[in-house]
Amino acid sequence: MDIGLIGLGKMGGNMRERMRRAGVTVVGYDRNPDLADVASLGALVEALPSPKVVWVMVPAGDPTHETIAQLRDLLGQGDVVVDGGNSRWTDDLRHAGELAEKGIGFVDCGVSGGVWGLTEGYALMVGGAPDDIAKVQPAFDALRPSASTGFVRAGSVGAGHFSKMVHNGIEYAMMQAYAEGYELLEKVDLVDDVTEVFGSWREGTVVRSWLLDLLVKALEEDPGLASIRGYAEDSGEGRWTVEAAIDNAVPTPAIAASLFARFSSRQDDSPAMKAIAAMRNQFGGHAVKSE
């Protein structure tokens, strides 16, 4: 098949390569002309046979909104836009509606895989109408790890990004699980070599996982993680997961705790804990630490 791919950064570039290796004809566009196959979105659309399939792989929010708005003008009846970025699932409903006015189909696709996807394949969670998805299927098959793994049609439009969002929420809490255990083992004198303990868990245990493999790799590269600060960004999906949980009255204490731990990691000082210290000083005369 032929596909247009917009956004050729770290992620998009690797995806172009993996699709090409599988025989998909990819026309890539990027604002950076050094990365692009064509000079404009117009040229990209021109280069595709009908029905045209265009995969958007740009940052969520305004860049995605704007790209889809442009594609709305360039594409027509029967074409399909895939949003493979990290868009919030609520944005999908809006994008699908805007494109539907012109008869353009929309498919949302949550993509997991990171820097390993090129060689190991990407896991794809897809939402949309079966007819629209069918037009993209050869590209999905090129990207997934194998013909029987790493692809699901999760439901109608939005279900792909929603599933990917929940995937990431789970990921937050799994990482927090290992991180809490790591800190406890590091803290006690009893345990000699925490890296070896984690390493021993890679086979035969209940906690074995790909994330564990990565953590062991990191520990072996940098014992005690001496060179890394305990500072963690969050990329949105964790927040959205907790917000979706709240909207649906689903208790998610572990995922929320993981999110809050990241927030705390980025604070130089905690206003909340200032308030705690101030109250303790007031009622008990407990000393406070000065700034």
Added chain:
Amino acid sequence: MDIGLIGLGKMGGNMRERMRRAGVTVVGYDRNPDLADVASLGALVEALPSPKVVWVMVPAGDPTHETIAQLRDLLGQGDVVVDGGNSRWTDDLRHAGELAEKGIGFVDCGVSGGVWGLTEGYALMVGGAPDDIAKVQPAFDALRPSASTGFVRAGSVGAGHFSKMVHNGIEYAMMQAYAEGYELLEKVDLVDDVTEVFGSWREGTVVRSWLLDLLVKALEEDPGLASIRGYAEDSGEGRWTVEAAIDNAVPTPAIAASLFARFSSRQDDSPAMKAIAAMRNQFGGHAVKSE
């Protein structure tokens, strides 16, 4: 009545004063001779009529263990020891057993009141046999805020400190509640003067409390709590509360969260968040901050 009081620090000194104002004859001992009325525990015991009542008000753990061991040698049948310190309730069972071998009664008394107790009175949570408690009742009545408030016989030996421990666990989560709200109000530009908002809550709201009054006082003295670091110690009862909750399979997520927030406040860097950052770097190529 006559009572011996061991430990005349900030707390014990004020309690001696409040009891004396109420007509109780207090013989005080402290390692610091400047504070003491007598030169030794032996002299303190000598000075008391039988049945002798001795109130121990020293730090929990070894100081209390040792003081009670000495009193075991000095006192006899029908005398009573009161532990008014912050002992863990499990220690009470041991102390009571050791004293009972010589016919000495034991009463545990959790004391709330802090620096305000001298004028406002102390709230007392008491555990022990009714006969033993009766021998101490005039002292309890002198210390409590009024004849109808601030005293409870919570149950048998240990129940006083157990109740005080739970009181402090509740206190942790209440303080955390205000602290979280404080930080959120401080963070948004929308709200002009957080001190005034908190101040307005002191009457007519669901959240009004003595702790709120204290926090408002602190905010008025130091707007934005600019001079205080977000660093909070914990004095044991919060930990014991969560441990007792775990022993009894009682979910205490808010109290546990409050305790963990204090732990975090005392860390320069978080080993757990180093692990999070390391994993993110491994799978996504996300940048880490260096030490």
Added chain:
Amino acid sequence: MDIGLIGLGKMGGNMRERMRRAGVTVVGYDRNPDLADVASLGALVEALPSPKVVWVMVPAGDPTHETIAQLRDLLGQGDVVVDGGNSRWTDDLRHAGELAEKGIGFVDCGVSGGVWGLTEGYALMVGGAPDDIAKVQPAFDALRPSASTGFVRAGSVGAGHFSKMVHNGIEYAMMQAYAEGYELLEKVDLVDDVTEVFGSWREGTVVRSWLLDLLVKALEEDPGLASIRGYAEDSGEGRWTVEAAIDNAVPTPAIAASLFARFSSRQDDSPAMKAIAAMRNQFGGHAVKSE
């Protein structure tokens, strides 16, 4: 002053009464004609002198949207609408904008007080332009507990409801604090009478508060709370507080835990815990309980 009041339910009815006792002329409207002073919104607006002040006290969401839309048609330049309901602060920005197109001012007012407000007064957190607020001030003064308490201009439009939202978030975690302590004391055999322990805390302790007074009252009316199910609704502000915290990267673990505990209390069975039981069964052969 004269004020129009829309919504005369449990809350609005008491507020009309309290304002009238303070000399404010209140024209009340309610869909229930038995409660209303006038037959329509039009009649209410007619009855007011200019500048007209209308206080909306109807459920948040559509009822408030619709009422404000109607008032937009009925009022004019220099008039003021007060939203005293439980609207989300983000709605305030929208309402203010809609009214501003016709020169109508808007003030948002978070109201705390519940069933006790009639006699004790209401705490008011107000957002809006000082000029608009000035037109409503006599009504605010009638409602607040006293001339020096229970009122704050928290900031511009939205700041009133935002502050009230945070107030309620704090309330959630304070209630959870007492609730966790209550459950732990109830669970252990050591403590004889939990109601008495809580009662003793009402004076002289760090945890004394109005909420504690209410809990003691409830426990005295129904020892062991035998007649009440452990089922708790939530009215929105707790959810919004956690969502605002997430938006602002503020850790609120205790408030979130309180919210999740309410969600759990309303579940007959937990899908999450089904998944836990299923995994335990798979790896350990642990028995599951059947439906």
Added chain:
Amino acid sequence: MDIGLIGLGKMGGNMRERMRRAGVTVVGYDRNPDLADVASLGALVEALPSPKVVWVMVPAGDPTHETIAQLRDLLGQGDVVVDGGNSRWTDDLRHAGELAEKGIGFVDCGVSGGVWGLTEGYALMVGGAPDDIAKVQPAFDALRPSASTGFVRAGSVGAGHFSKMVHNGIEYAMMQAYAEGYELLEKVDLVDDVTEVFGSWREGTVVRSWLLDLLVKALEEDPGLASIRGYAEDSGEGRWTVEAAIDNAVPTPAIAASLFARFSSRQDDSPAMKAIAAMRNQFGGHAVKSE
């Protein structure tokens, strides 16, 4: 090598079989004579050449205490006892001390593997003196998945069980992570087939793991987990992990949340939430649900 194995239940029986397949001579004892190779502990010890190695695989607590006390009488200088059960690491220090008085070595070994261990091998976390461990090494090598995986000397006595305890704490939070995501996906209408979504995550995603494989297997066997109640026991290590975290001032919010979720899952009604409902009723007149 020769080894005595005490406790031939589900776990011990499989371990005997795996050791025998690897050429270790195992003399097994169990209270159930149908499972045992010898009739008594005395006969078991008789059957072993010196230095004798005896592996204890009985329930933690009294059964393990009693078995080790008997072995202390039966064994002598240079022999080694291995505790492979789920003992708390603090018990190890006591057991090692008791055995050391007679010159008997002690090794603690946390074993992960469950019902899959016979074929896949067991992961072993070991604490003790290198000399003592060396005497057991052929047995460890028989049990571990392969010569390069699934074994670690974590440190001195206690370090094995401590590491296994932390492993299980991590396991709790990982299971909770999947469980929360599962509930959220189940709750929304948007997602058509949650089992398929989880199944698609088994390759190429960040959350792939052995636990995920098990959960997918359970979902495929029983879609919607319709036959399982949301009721989860806990076996001790989760509690000990949080207690160790508290002792070491390590924040473990996700593991604690996982533990509390299990506690809640076993409650017919929540006393804490009764208290919440009672307070809401008192201040807001909110209806309560009756028992």
